[in-house]
Amino acid sequence: xxxxxxxxxxxxxxxxxxxxxxxxxxxxxxxxxxxxxxxxxxxxxxxxxxxxxxxxxxxxxxxxxxxxxxxxxxxxxxxxxxxxxxxxxxxxxxxxxxxxxxxxxxxxxxxxxxxxxxxxxxxxxxxxxxxxxxxxxxxxxxxxxxxxxxxxxxxxxxxxxxxxxxxxxxxxxxxxxxxxxxxxxxxxxxxxxxxxxxxxxxxxxxxxxxxxxxxxxxxxxxxxxxxxxxxxxxxxxxxxxxxxxxxxxxxxxxxxxxxxxxxxxxxxxxxxxxxxxxxxxxxxxxxxxxxxxxxxxxxxxxxxxxxxxxxxxxxxxxxxxxxxxxxxxxxxxxxxxxxxxxxxxxxxxxxxxxxxxxxxxxxxxxxxxxxxxxxxxxxxxxxxxxxxxxxxxxxxxxxxxxxxxxxxxxxxxxxxxxxxxxxxxxxxxxxxxxxxxxxxxxxxxxxxxxxxxxxxxxxxxxxxxxxxxxxxxxxxxxxxxxxxxxxxxxxxxxxxxxxxxxxxxxxxxxxxxxxxxxxxxxxxxxxxxxxxxxxxxxxxxxxxxxxxxxxxxxxxxxxxxxxxxxxxxxxxxxxxxxxxxxxxxxxxxxxxxxxxxxxxxxxxxxxxxxxxxxxxxxxxxxxxxxxxxxxxxxxxxxxxxxxxxxxxxxxxxxxxxxxxxxxxxxxxxxxxxxxxxxxxxxxxxxxxxxxxxxxxxxxxxxxxxxxxxxxxxxxxxxxxxxxxxxxxxxxxxxxxxxxxxxxxxxxxxxxxxxxxxx
Numbered sequence: 001x002x003x004x005x006x007x008x009x010x011x012x013x014x015x016x017x018x019x020x021x022x023x024x025x026x027x028x029x030x031x032x033x034x035x036x037x038x039x040x041x042x043x044x045x046x047x048x049x050x051x052x053x054x055x056x057x058x059x060x061x062x063x064x065x066x067x068x069x070x071x072x073x074x075x076x077x078x079x080x081x082x083x084x085x086x087x088x089x090x091x092x093x094x095x096x097x098x099x100x101x102x103x104x105x106x107x108x109x110x111x112x113x114x115x116x117x118x119x120x121x122x123x124x125x126x127x128x129x130x131x132x133x134x135x136x137x138x139x140x141x142x143x144x145x146x147x148x149x150x151x152x153x154x155x156x157x158x159x160x161x162x163x164x165x166x167x168x169x170x171x172x173x174x175x176x177x178x179x180x181x182x183x184x185x186x187x188x189x190x191x192x193x194x195x196x197x198x199x200x201x202x203x204x205x206x207x208x209x210x211x212x213x214x215x216x217x218x219x220x221x222x223x224x225x226x227x228x229x230x231x232x233x234x235x236x237x238x239x240x241x242x243x244x245x246x247x248x249x250x251x252x253x254x255x256x257x258x259x260x261x262x263x264x265x266x267x268x269x270x271x272x273x274x275x276x277x278x279x280x281x282x283x284x285x286x287x288x289x290x291x292x293x294x295x296x297x298x299x300x301x302x303x304x305x306x307x308x309x310x311x312x313x314x315x316x317x318x319x320x321x322x323x324x325x326x327x328x329x330x331x332x333x334x335x336x337x338x339x340x341x342x343x344x345x346x347x348x349x350x351x352x353x354x355x356x357x358x359x360x361x362x363x364x365x366x367x368x369x370x371x372x373x374x375x376x377x378x379x380x381x382x383x384x385x386x387x388x389x390x391x392x393x394x395x396x397x398x399x400x401x402x403x404x405x406x407x408x409x410x411x412x413x414x415x416x417x418x419x420x421x422x423x424x425x426x427x428x429x430x431x432x433x434x435x436x437x438x439x440x441x442x443x444x445x446x447x448x449x450x451x452x453x454x455x456x457x458x459x460x461x462x463x464x465x466x467x468x469x470x471x472x473x474x475x476x477x478x479x480x481x482x483x484x485x486x487x488x489x490x491x492x493x494x495x496x497x498x499x500x501x502x503x504x505x506x507x508x509x510x511x512x513x514x515x516x517x518x519x520x521x522x523x524x525x526x527x528x529x530x531x532x533x534x535x536x537x538x539x540x541x542x543x544x545x546x547x548x549x550x551x552x553x554x555x556x557x558x559x560x561x562x563x564x565x566x567x568x569x570x571x572x573x574x575x576x577x578x579x580x581x582x583x584x585x586x587x588x589x590x591x592x593x594x595x596x597x598x599x600x601x602x603x604x605x606x607x608x609x610x611x612x613x614x615x616x617x618x619x620x621x622x623x624x625x626x627x628x629x630x631x632x633x634x635x636x637x638x639x640x641x642x643x644x645x646x647x648x649x650x651x652x653x654x655x656x657x658x659x660x661x662x663x664x665x666x667x668x669x670x671x672x673x674x675x676x677x678x679x680x681x682x683x684x685x686x687x688x689x690x691x692x693x694x695x696x697x698x699x700x701x702x703x704x705x706x707x708x709x710x711x712x713x714x715x716x717x718x719x720x721x722x723x724x725x726x727x728x729x730x731x732x733x734x735x736x737x738x739x740x741x742x743x744x745x746x747x748x749x750x751x752x753x754x755x756x757x758x
Contacts, residue, residue: 143206146239147232152205155235156196156212159228163221170219175199175211233387234354234398240384241355242345249338249358263487265338270483272332272339272514273476274309275301278469279617282328283512284589286634287505288691288748291589301471306339307349309470310401310448315352320468322441322449324461327472328632329552329611330515333452336472337405340450344401353448354398357382361406362559364431368412371428374443393425393444400447404438407453407460408608409559416440416462441465455607455614473512480511487521488528496537497524506541506635506695510548513632519547539754542702545639546711552611560609570647570715575599576606576613577644580637581656587692589637591629603629612636635695642699643712649677651717657684674704674722678729682752686742694748698755701729705756730756 160168169188172195176183182202187195199208209228216224251262252269280301284291308314309323327333337358343349344356357378367377375393378385392398412432419436422429422443437443438451439461453460461467475483481498488494501507501520511517523544527537553573557564579599583589591613596603606613607629618626631637648654657680681700685693702708704725713719730753736742737749 144236144239146235147205149200149205151235152208153196153200155228155231156199156208157192158231159212159216159224160192160196162224162227167219167221171215174215174218178215179211230389230392234392237384237387238355241382244382244384245341245345245356245358249341252335252338265342267486268483269335269339270475270479270486270514271305272336273473273479274304274306274336275471275473276304277301278324278326278471280471280473281616281618281628282614282630282632282634283473283509284634285509285512286695287509288694289634291634304470306336307343309340309450310350310353312352315448318468320466321447322461322465322467323451323470324467325450325452325470325472326455327474328513328614329454329555330513330548330632331472331474332514333454333472334405335514337403337452340403350401352399353401354392355385355388356401356403357385358403358405361404361409364404364410364435367431371430372434373424373426373428374422374434375425376428377434390425394446396446400444401450402438402444402447403450403452405452407451408456410435414439414460439465441467454611455616474514475512475517480508480517483514483517484521488524490528493524493528497521500524500537503539504541507544510544510633510635513548515551516544516548519551520544523547538707539757540702540705540708542639542642542699542705542708542755543711545635545699546703546708549612549636549639549643550711555611556609566714572601572605572610573640573715574644574647575601576610577640577647580631581641581644584638584641584692584696587690589630589634591631612640638696639699642696642703643715645677645681645700646703646712647715649674650720655680657681674725675728675732678704678725679732682733682736682749685748686736686745689744691745691748694745694751697748698752701752702755704729726756 160171163171172187172190175195176185176187179202182198187198190198199211203211209232213225213228216222216228250265252265277300281293284293309325310320315321325333325336340350341356341358344351344353350356359377359381363381364377367380375390393400412435414432414436416436416439419433419440420429422433422437425444434443438449441449443449480501484497484501485491485494488497497520501511507520511520524537553569557569576599579591579595579601583591583595591603591606603613603615607615612632613629614632615627615629618628631640645656648656655677657677678701681693681697685697703712704722709720733749733752733756737746740746
């Protein structure tokens with residue numbers, strides 16, 4: 001081992017001047033008596049860069065060092081980049097050093113040895129260089145696309161940063177001795193940035209890694225070689241995983257149950273309203289009624305973004321590793337998943353996470369009837385992870401985040417007391433045991449877990465599990481307009497769509513659901529495709545609500561009950577609609593246990609499967625809490641009530657408003673005319689000064705329109721033919737307005753005429 005005095009002697013041999021003396025501060029050569037003859041340190045044999053004999057067929061001899069394989073100036077990023085060192089502190093890398101030089105070299109050109117001129121005699125050149133062949137990279141060798149200048153700099157810097165001070169000195173000395181053509185004076189004075197900077201400018205990226213590994217081996221640092229190799233493997237896996245996730249989540253179809261035209265995710269996503277508290281209850285904003293907000297959560301809600309969900313700062317303050325993220329159907333939970341994934345891929349958030357694995361329950365269903373390990377699930381869904389070692393899932397410097405989307409779609413039962421613990425990722429077991437351990441926060445000690453679900457009807461996570469809850473509430477007013485402006489690049493078209501939703505306060509309110517916004521946008525997209533169309537878009541709010549109801553029911557049929565018959569589907573809607581109508585007459589918006597028993601359906605089916613209802617917890621007293629089920633919005637309750645009245649008449653000939661019928665069988669005969677139903681509905685609505693049947697009446701009238709009849713036909717047992725109903729209903733409503741018997745109700749009657757497009 002040489003001491004510093006010996007290094008200084010080697011750095012400036014007797015009778016020679018150092019390049020640092022020969023170069024001015026601007027990098028210009030200072031003229032001497034013999035300016036073409038500078039001292040060239042004695043060249044030594046290059047290192048053997050591998051366990052096997054080096055292929056020397058690609059070596060060649062040159063008069064000066066080859067140009068860098070990849071200059072920092074070629075990077076497409078900004079001039080400066082921040083690299084994270086081992087301890088997490090940022091290290092600034094000068095990516096463009098046009099006005100400076102490191103230690104003893106000038107970067108006025110890409111040649112590493114610009115200041116060392118050619119020897120005057122070719123023979124002399126050969127005699128000096130014969131023992132020092134230049135390292136070259138095989139041009140036919142394919143380099144992994146993840147191997148970039150930024151990563152290579154970071155990997156080498158982190159590895160060398162783990163060495164002791166004495167090992168760093170030895171590493172620098174050997175680097176100088178082996179490659180004097182790149183280090184013309186001792187690199188001992190260089191800091192880590194300049195040292196790695198110089199190495200990468202003079203050698204190809206692969207060669208730079210090879211040199212680092214070989215020198216580490218010579219100084220006995222095999223652990224550091226393993227560490228550097230681990231960084232390279234993880235980098236390759238992360239790159240390949242990111243490409244897979246881009247293909248999988250890069251395109252979005254707003255209604256997942258229909259394989260329609262997809263769009264780039266970035267062209268669709270709009271920021272969601274996410275709060276740090278759950279059990280906030282449904283949106284109760286209403287056009288006509290003032291519905292009292294139930295006391296669902298006393299805690300002050302903090303507004304979050306997807307970047308905050310499991311951020312490094314949040315982990316530090318809360319120490320939660322398991323987060324349950326809930327929201328009503330259509331509130332944007334799946335969009336939040338995509339946003340989180342893309343922010344990780346693009347390095348905008350959660351960069352303390354090395355790997356992110358989305359594991360949707362729709363994809364996990366393939367493992368339900370077989371023995372499988374967590375590792376096998378990951379390898380099956382993401383084959384590129386097979387390069388990782390088991391230690392990568394357990395070490396502190398390799399955090400892994402799992403995203404389980406759609407817990408509400410999992411039908412398994414959980415036994416939190418008797419289910420065995422899962423101690424090894426390689427242990428084969430049932431999917432139910434894996435999910436149970438997940439909800440117990442015992443799946444992977446060092447893992448981070450996000451679980452997305454519709455509002456759970458039963459407690460799906462044990463009370464003693466350390467976890468946090470977050471609520472996705474969809475869009476607030478600014479985001480509604482922003483969504484349509486993103487969907488429609490033509491600003492005139494976007495303005496027309498926004499004007500449409502602003503034409504009805506109910507439509508505007510309901511656009512708090514991203515799913516509802518997407519249905520409106522899809523409708524207008526088809527509308528704008530028609531050539532030279534001058535037709536107006538439908539003014540019926542019933543049409544969009546029917547679309548929403550069908551979308552939720554379709555998801556239920558495809559993803560949760562694929563074998564369910566249409567008769568059972570219709571029967572379920574009739575029962576739920578009857579409940580909605582009875583509650584509406586009573587001015588009630590909370591569904592009680594006795595209500596479920598009366599109609600003969602279970603809350604699970606309404607909340608989890610259909611998505612038409614939601615559950616939240618109210619805390620009327622300090623030490624008391626109550627689980628409450630309601631419809632996802634009061635207007636959805638009104639729509640289903642209207643659907644019940646409509647189907648009761650079309651399928652059974654039963655007028656719900658005809659309370660004079662004594663014989664319970666009389667309603668089974670289709671002796672009533674459709675106009676009788678609508679006359680009684682209009683008069684019933686006018687009698688309620690609080691307007692609790694106003695929106696209901698609009699829906700009921702809207703269902704008589706041809707466009708809505710076509711959508712609802714699958715729920716009708718026979719074709720509905722009412723040729724003159726629209727004209728008759730319009731005439732009747734105009735008559736009621738003229739009579740002015742209920743002056744305060746005339747504004748709603750005008751809205752009813754708009755619903756009938758009159």
